[in-house]
Structures are given as C-alpha cells and as structure tokens.
Amino acid sequence: xxxxxxxxxxxxxxxxxxxxxxxxxxxxxxxxxxxxxxxxxxxxxxxxxxxxxxxxxxxxxxxxxxxxxxxxxxxxxxxxxxxxxxxxxxxxxxxxxxxxxxxxxxxxxxxxxxxxxxxxxxxxxxxxxxxxxxxxxxxxxxxxxxxxxxxxxxxxxxxxxxxxxxxxxxxxxxxxxxxxxxxxxxxxxxxxxxxxxxxxxxxxxxxxxxxxxxxxxxxxxxxxxxxxxxxxxxxxxxxxxxxxxxxxxxxxxxxxxxxxxxxxx
Amino acid sequence: xxxxxxxxxxxxxxxxxxxxxxxxxxxxxxxxxxxxxxxxxxxxxxxxxxxxxxxxxxxxxxxxxxxxxxxxxxxxxxxxxxxxxxxxxxxxxxxxxxxxxxxxxxxxxxxxxxxxxxxxxxxxxxxxxxxxxxxxxxxxxxxxxxxxxxxxxxxxxxxxxxxxxxxxxxxxxxxxxxxxxxxxxxxxxxxxxxxxxxxxxxxxxxxxxxxxxxxxxxxxxxxxxxxxxxxxxxxxxxxxxxxxxxxxxxxxxxxxxxxxxxxxxxxxxxxxxxxxxxxxxxxxxxxxxxxxxxxxxxxxxxxxxxxxxxxxxxxxxxxxxxxxxxxxxxxxxxxxxxxxxxxxxxxxxxxxxxxxxxxxxxxxxxxxxxxxxxxxxxxxxxxxxxxxxxxxxxxxxxxx
Ligand SMILES: Cc1ncc(COP(=O)(O)O)c(C=O)c1O
Numbered sequence: 193x194x195x196x197x198x199x200x201x202x203x204x205x206x207x208x209x210x211x212x213x214x215x216x217x218x219x220x221x222x223x224x225x226x227x228x229x230x231x232x233x234x235x236x237x238x239x240x241x242x243x244x245x246x247x248x249x250x251x252x253x254x255x256x257x258x259x260x261x262x263x264x265x266x267x268x269x270x271x272x273x274x275x276x277x278x279x280x281x282x283x284x285x286x287x288x289x290x291x292x293x294x295x296x297x298x299x300x301x302x303x304x305x306x307x308x309x310x311x312x313x314x315x316x317x318x319x320x321x322x323x324x325x326x327x328x329x330x331x332x333x334x335x336x337x338x339x340x341x342x343x344x345x346x347x348x349x350x351x352x353x354x355x356x357x358x359x360x361x362x363x364x365x366x367x368x369x370x371x372x373x374x375x376x377x378x379x380x381x382x383x384x385x386x387x388x389x390x391x392x393x394x395x396x397x398x399x400x401x402x403x404x405x406x407x408x409x410x411x412x413x414x415x416x417x418x419x420x421x422x423x424x425x426x427x428x429x430x431x432x433x434x435x436x437x438x439x440x441x442x443x444x445x446x447x448x449x450x451x452x453x454x455x456x457x
Numbered sequence: 458x459x460x461x462x463x464x465x466x467x468x469x470x471x472x473x474x475x476x477x478x479x480x481x482x483x484x485x486x487x488x489x490x491x492x493x494x495x496x497x498x499x500x501x502x503x504x505x506x507x508x509x510x511x512x513x514x515x516x517x518x519x520x521x522x523x524x525x526x527x528x529x530x531x532x533x534x535x536x537x538x539x540x541x542x543x544x545x546x547x548x549x550x551x552x553x554x555x556x557x558x559x560x561x562x563x564x565x566x567x568x569x570x571x572x573x574x575x576x577x578x579x580x581x582x583x584x585x586x587x588x589x590x591x592x593x594x595x596x597x598x599x600x601x602x603x604x605x606x607x608x609x610x611x612x613x614x615x616x617x618x619x620x621x622x623x624x625x626x627x628x629x630x631x632x633x634x635x636x637x638x639x640x641x642x643x644x645x646x647x648x649x650x651x652x653x654x655x656x657x658x659x660x661x662x663x664x665x666x667x668x669x670x671x672x673x674x675x676x677x678x679x680x681x682x683x684x685x686x687x688x689x690x691x692x693x694x695x696x697x698x699x700x701x702x703x704x705x706x707x708x709x710x711x712x713x714x715x716x717x718x719x720x721x722x723x724x725x726x727x728x729x730x731x732x733x734x735x736x737x738x739x740x741x742x743x744x745x746x747x748x749x750x751x752x753x754x755x756x757x758x759x760x761x762x763x764x765x766x767x768x769x770x771x772x773x774x775x776x777x778x779x780x781x782x783x784x785x786x787x788x789x790x791x792x793x794x795x796x797x798x799x800x801x802x803x804x805x806x807x808x809x810x811x812x813x814x815x816x817x818x819x820x821x822x823x824x825x826x827x828x829x830x831x832x833x834x835x836x837x838x839x840x841x842x843x844x845x846x847x848x849x850x851x852x853x854x855x856x857x
Contacts, residue, residue: 246755246756247625247756247757247758248625248630248631248634248742248743248757249634250480250634250637250638250743251480251637251638251641252638253638254624257624261624261625264756269754269756270754270755271754294741295478295741296740296741296742296749296751296755296756296757297754297755297756298755299739299740299741299746299755300740300751300753300754300755301755321480322478322479322480322741322744323478324477324478324479324481324484326468326476326477327476327477327478344481345480345481346481347480347481347482347484347485348482349482349485349486349644350481350484350485351485354481354484354485369480369481369482372482372641372642372643372644372645373482373641373642374638374641374642377642
C-alpha cells in the first residue's frame with residue numbers, strides 16, 4: 193500500500209481529515225524549505241504538497257506566481273526539489289510528499305528518468321496541473337509501477353464521465369479544485385462544493401482533497417466537513433511574502449495558521 | 458507523396474506534437490469549442506457567412522503581386538507577394554478572428570479575450586468584437602504595450618480593455634498565460650480567441666483552417682498569373698499562423714518547397730533569439746507539445762526579436778511535425794537582416810512591410826538569387842509596417 197493510501201486509511205479510522213499544506217519549493221530561498229516542511233508536520237500537516245516552480249505557471253494566481261519567481265531566482269529546479277524531498281525523508285518516514293507542478297520540467301528530465309528519481313527520493317504522489325489523463329498514459333504507467341500515486345484534478349465543471357476517468361487513472365487521492373479560477377482566487381461557495389462532492393463520491397471511492405479558496409481556520413473547517421482533505425497554499429505563501437525580511441517570523445505565522453486550521457477541522 | 462496529408466488526429470496530435478495539455482477546468486470548454494468547430498466547419502450557412510465577411514469586410518481575396526522590380530534586382534526567381542498587408546486592420550490576423558468570432562456568436566458567448574504581441578491580433582480581435590457588440594479584453598505584455606503603443610491606442614478606440622501583463626518576461630508568452638488564467642476564471646461566458654496556431658487542440662487545427670484561405674487563394678492566383686505551381690513558399694514564423702495558412706493548401710504538392718523563417722534576434726549563437734525550431738527542443742507549453750526555447754531544467758527562457766509578433770518561445774505544433782518529417786524547412790533571420798529586408802521592399806516596391814514579415818523578405822533576398830529566373834517564390838507579406846514606425850525611428854535615432 194502506498195504511503196498516501198495508508199495515510200488516508202489511518203485518518204479515516206480516526207475520523208480525522210487530512211491537512212495538506214502547499215508550499216513552493218525554494219521560496220524564498222532553497223534552504224528555507226526543508227525546515228519549513230518539518231515545522232508544518234509538527235503543526236499538524238498530514239501530507240505535504242511541494243510545488244515545483246515553473247517559469248509559466250498558467251493555473252496559478254499572483255501569490256504563487258511570485259513564489260515561483262522567487263524560487264527560480266535562486267535556480268530552483270525539479271532536480272533540486274527532489275534533493276530537498278530526499279533530505280526530508282531522512283528524518284521523516286511517515287508524511288507523504290506530493291510533487292505539484294507543470295509537465296514541462298518533467299518532460300525536460302524525461303518521464304522515465306523522472307519516475308526513477310522520484311522513486312529514489314521516496315516521493316509519494318505527483319500532481320501535474322497541465323497533464324490531463326488523455327496525455328498522461330505513459331507518465332502514469334511509469335509512476336504506478338513504482339508505487340507513486342498520480343494525483344488528478346477535478347473541477348466544478350467536471351462531468352460524471354471525467355470523474356470516472358480520473359478515478360481510473362489516478363490513485364492516492366483526487367484533488368477537487370473548488371472554484372473556477374486560479375490559485376488564491378475568490379471564495380468558495382459551500383453549497384456548490386457540497387453538491388459537487390455528492391457527484392464526485394458517486395463516481396469514485398478515492399479520497400477527495402479540496403483546495404482553492406481555503407484561507408483560514410473557518411474555511412478549513414467548512415471544507416473539512418465536505419471532503420477528506422483540505423489543501424491550503426496561497427494563504428501560507430502570503431505569510432512568506434509578507435515577511436521576506438524575517439523568515440523566522442514567516443515560519444511562525446505559517447505554523448500558527450496551520451495549528452488553528454488543525455484545531456478547527 | 459502518395460497518401461494525402463491528414464493531420465492532426467482526433468485528439469489533436471501531429472505525431473508526438475500538439476495535444477491538449479491543460480488544467481481540468483479548461484477541458485469542458487475546449488471540448489465544447491471542438492464540438493462547435495467540427496459542426497460549423499462543414500455547415501454551409503456558417504461557411505457562407507464567413508466567406509461573405511472575408512469578402513466584404515476584410516477585403517478578400519488579397520492580391521498576389523508580382524514584385525517585378527525586386528525580382529529583377531535580385532537577379533533570380535520571380536517573387537510574388539501575397540498581400541495580407543492589404544486586409545482590413547493590416548495583417549493576416551483578421552482571417553482568424555473573423556472565423557473565431559462567428560463561432561463565439563454561434564456558441565452564445567458574450568465576452569471575448571485574446572493575447573497579443575505586436576498588437577495586430579489584439580486589434581483584429583477588438584475589431585470583430587466591436588462589430589459583433591461583444592465585450593473584449595486583450596492581454597498584452599507590458600514590454601509590448603510600450604513598443605507597440607500605436608496598436609494599444611487602436612484597441613482602446615475599438616472599445617477593448619487592454620491589460621498590461623507584468624509577470625515573467627512581460628511579452629507574448631506571459632500575455633498568453635494571463636489570458637488562460639482569465640479563461641479558467643470566466644469559462645461560462647468567455648470565448649478565448651487565440652491568435653496563432655498554438656494552444657491546446659483544437660486551436661492549432663482551427664486557426665490553420667481559418668488561415669488556409671491565404672494558401673488557397675495564392676494557389677489559384679499563381680495558376681491564373683503564371684500558369685503553374687510556385688517552386689517555393691516563404692513566410693515568417695512566430696506562432697506560425699501566416700506560414701501554415703500559406704503552406705497548408707500546398708502540403709500534398711511535393712514539388713513546392715516550404716520555408717518558415719524564424720527570428721534570430723541578435724543571432725542564434727548569442728542565445729538572444731526567438732527560433733525554437735532552429736535552436737530549441739521539444740517540450741510542453743500553453744497546451745501543446747512542440748519545440749520550445751527552454752533551459753536544461755525545462756524552464757522557458759526569454760526570447761529576443763526586434764519584432765514583437767515573433768517574440769515567442771514556442772511555435773505551432775504542426776510546424777514541429779513538418780520540421781521533423783522534412784516537409785518544411787526552417788531558417789532564421791537576424792534583426793539586422795530583417796531591417797535590410799524592410800528597407801529593400803520599401804524602396805524597391807513602395808511597400809512598407811511589418812517587421813515580422815520583413816524576416817520573410819530578408820530570407821527571400823538570400824533565396825531568390827540562388828534560383829532560376831523562371832522559378833517562382835510566393836512570399837507571405839503578413840502585415841503592413843505602420844505599427845512599426847516608432848520602433849524603426851527609435852532604432853535609427855530619429856525623433857517622431
Ligand atoms: C504582421 C504579422 N506577421 C506575423 C506575425 C506572427 O504570427 P504568426 O507566426 O502566427 O503568423 C504577427 C504576429 O503578431 C504579425 O503581426
């Protein structure tokens with residue numbers, strides 16, 4: 193059983209929902225990421241989504257765009273993200289790490305080389321925003337034989353047919369993008385999410401994490417009532433951006449926010 | 458060639474290139490667009506409306522002009538210019554925006570968005586939006602807003618909102634990113650008119666089909682004027698829409714050479730250029746797999762060209778395929794050479810070309826002398842140079 197599957201199974205036994213922070217690796221500098229990952233686990237994170245910065249983050253709002261730019265200014269790359277994940281595993285064998293990003297850095301490395309490198313780094317899941325199942329066959333096959341879960345996105349306009357397709361292609365969990373828009377946008381409509389989750393559940397038995405629009409303890413609580421996991425990204429990265437001159441402060445604020453979310457969930 | 462060219466496949470693949478690499482929220486609108494496009498492509502009423510607009514509003518057919526003096530001067534092949542510069546709004550871009558706007562109307566969309574580099578596509582989009590009474594938002598890199606300020610003003614006059622994009626390199630690719638972000642946010646009422654043969658399927662095929670009027674006319678006109686097929690076709694390649702528009706109707710005519718001209722900027726060897734087919738490698742950007750300018754880590758690198766319309770790190774996936782199969786050849790022309798092409802056409806034929814098109818002119822100056830006097834080159838004069846007066850003057854140290 194993959195580390196992700198085991199994590200969600202364990203959580204569901206205790207009736208707990210997964211808290212899944214997203215940070216961009218290397219933001220604002222490479223040496224900040226590893227201690228932040230450990231701190232987030234201590235604050236109650238169950239899974240970590242580690243963003244791989246890309247020069248053209250088409251699905252991201254301004255906050256994560258700027259995070260990518262800061263990381264790229266320090267020459268962060270897929271290889272270096274994998275190196276950070278490898279370091280993380282040396283002292284944490286429990287918490288699943290999911291790489292989240294765009295397909296081109298993976299293409300540049302080569303699908304097979306990437307799958308091998310991800311396996312060596314003990315990566316648990318790979319979420320590629322611009323690689324829908326139609327284009328993902330080769331990549332998915334290479335990941336699955338290495339026990340790495342391919343994570344797919346669902347959107348408010350996904351049909352039954354699409355959800356079934358994601359259920360077949362994906363594993364670990366499905367990521368429901370709760371609103372039409374980019375990361376960090378708008379606020380979510382609880383009733384809409386509730387309705388959509390019913391449709392999703394009818395078409396998959398995979399755990400469903402919900403992201404986009406989770407900003408604070410209150411929204412985390414609401415979303416936790418609807419899905420199996422809560423993803424928070426831009427709200428955390430905003431703390432980094434607000435404290436670029438005092439990163440210790442940034443880390444403290446991120447931890448405080450996660451603790452508040454964890455308690456509220 | 459025995460088998461007829463039949464690309465892309467139904468999922469939008471040109472061999473390994475093309476496809477549909479987009480975030481999940483964009484899958485439903487892209488499927489909806491593809492269905493509408495497949496339906497109307499063969500709908501006689503739609504075709505009739507499109508043809509009427511192209512004739513009465515755009516001014517088609519555009520002339521195929523035998524540049525006799527220039528041909529004589531160069532001492533080789535006979536050069537014919539396909540005069541897309543004479544279209545309404547001054548470039549080939551409107552062939553495509555007219556078509557996509559008619560689709561948008563059929564699909565009941567009330568809001569149009571587009572990206573633009575040189576501003577020609579933005580102007581062509583704002584123009585059709587004005588005519589159909591649709592809300593229009595144009596994304597343009599902040600760098601391009603400055604160097605193509607005349608076109609920004611035109612778009613505003615036409616009622617469009619022009620958003621200066623400040624992210625990344627602040628040029629065409631970033632405008633495309635921002636337009637995609639808008640689309641994902643407003644999918645229900647918004648139609649995204651992509652300006653070149655890039656983007657996810659069905660855009661590369663759809664934009665090609667709308668631009669193929671260039672080659673269909675040219676083929677007939679060449680037959681009428683010279684009594685035969687041309688020997689070579691030359692067109693500049695940014696995303697590649699004017700080039701594929703000219704090439705496509707000739708693809709099965711294997712005697713016709715097809716040559717795409719990329720922007721070499723300061724020179725390929727300097728790294729400061731916009732020539733992914735000549736000097737890049739395959740990757741995925743903006744919804745399709747194609748040749749890209751990227752670093753070893755797969756990050757897209759900044760491009761350089763004197764012409765904003767060629768300043769793009771990718772290229773339409775069909776060109777990637779035509780390159781790999783050898784059906785088309787891709788060459789490159791530096792900024793300096795393009796300026797020579799610009800001046801040559803202006804002084805020799807009294808036609809001021811766009812800086813984009815000037816790349817095709819400059820290559821023609823190399824190609825024609827190496828060919829026989831009874832051979833024929835058709836060059837796509839994709840746009841007129843009015844928009845570039847500021848850039849030219851600045852480059853030559855003249856205050857306007
Ligand atoms: C006059 C002109 N020619 C060519 C281009 C390049 O586009 P494409 O390669 O799609 O024809 C542009 C783009 O702005 C243009 O304005």
